[in-house]
Amino acid sequence: MVADAAGEHRLWLRDPQPGRPLAAVIPLDKDFVTRIASLLRFHRRLLGRAAGPLPRGWPLTAYRLARLDLMLRALDLRDGGATYREIAVALGRDEAARLSASDWKMSAARSFVVRLVRDGIAMMNGDYRKLLRIR
Secondary structure (H helix, E strand, C coil): CECCCCCCECCCCCCCCCCCCCCCCCCCCCCHHHHHHHHHHHHHHHCCCCCCCCCCCCCCCHHHHHHHHHHHHHHHHHHCCCCHHHHHHHCCCHHHHHCCHHHHHCCHHHHHHHHHHHHHHHHHCCHHHHHHCCC
16 A cells, blocks of 8 residues: 555555566456546656545545445345334334335335345445446
């Protein structure tokens, strides 16, 4: 890791040898633009210049952070055996406890919780990498 006030740089050196020049291998995949942006920031840092701010879209917005928090909480509750209704109540949707079974099935609270759990499972299964992509 290379420390930087604008955000640390994490490197994987396959065969580090002091004094030898570094080379970067960048796969031509869907993350190519993100990898190039990271490499340019690191290159500026190597030259003794400021790496510069993180690319637009990397820092998570307050909304995305809050949604990620809810997804993790919903996923933890679901993995602990909680029902969707119990998750809704735990996440502050108190009206869910008072709904009849038929009203619950059609409620916005249920749809919200189902989406949170679904998206949390997707993140757990690898979609978390999307958080690093430039948006």
